[in-house]
Amino acid sequence: MTFTAATVSVVIGGTSGIGRAVADALSQRPGTVHRLSRSAGLDISDPAAVAAAFAALGPVDHVVITAGSQAPGGPLTGLDLTAAKAAFDVKFWGSVTVAQAAAGHLRPGGTLTLTSGFLARRATPGTFVKTAMNAALEATAKLLARELAPLRVNVVSPGLTDTEAYAALPAEARQAMLDRARATLPAGRAGTPADLAAAYLFAIDTAFVTGTVLDVDGGALIA
Structure with a gap:
């Protein structure tokens, strides 16, 4: 895709x-990048707030949704369903809310890129909520690629990525997690935000890619 001074990109979760890595990469190109997130004042589980945000932005060219949620884990029999529904409200329904609001503002040639996660297609006990949310997002992206065509809709599926999302972990636990990734993943390490940003740019730049799930997981699905 050609970026010009008039190109407008929006990254939900861009702070x-x-x-942030996606927004930083897009900022190296011509045009304007808007970074929207809860910390910047946008709650994507609020349809009215999302609609107002896109109305204020006007026409846009590329929308990337990376906003996530804290998902409860553990076996289904003991799952806190209230917390599970709250996680869905943010990551799944929030992504759908953004897609609905953005669809009417995307210019011809525009793209919408969602974010799932490798657990969508790896049956791992104790991860029901993440598995269900991410699988639902991947199915949604494929459907929207048909409904919104010729706008292009794709989804990036990250594996373990070393970000500040794990900042609350004790240093020893975080290091142990990264060590396990080095020992078990075919890529020999956890991902970095820059690794993932490259995938979002590929989805934006490659005009023949739509309805596709881009796995950027270090080989987690084959490990």
Whole structure:
């Protein structure tokens, strides 16, 4: 895709982690990048707030959604369903809310890129909420690629990525997590935000890619 001074990109979740890396990469190109997030005042679980944000932006060219949520883990039999629904409200329904609001503002040739996660297609006990949310997002992206065509809709599926999302972990636990990634992943390490940003740019730049799930997981699905 050609970027010009008039190109407008929007990164939901663009103030931290993977989203910040995507926004930083887009900022190296001509045009304007808007970084929207909860910390910047936008709650994507609020449809009215999302609609107002896009109305204020006007026409846009590329929308990337990286905003996530804290998902409860553990076996289904003991799952806190209230917390599970709250996680869905942010990551799944929040992404759908953004897609709905953005669709009417995307210019011809525009793109919408969602974010899932490798657990969508790796059956791992104790991860029901993440698995269900991410699988739903991947199915949604494929459907929207048909409904919104010729706008292009894709989804990036990250594996373990070393971001500040793990900042609350004790240093020893975080290091142990990264060591396990080095020992078990075919890529020999965890991902970085820059690794993931490259995938979002590929989805934006490659005009023949739509309805696609881009796995950027260091080989987690084959490990």
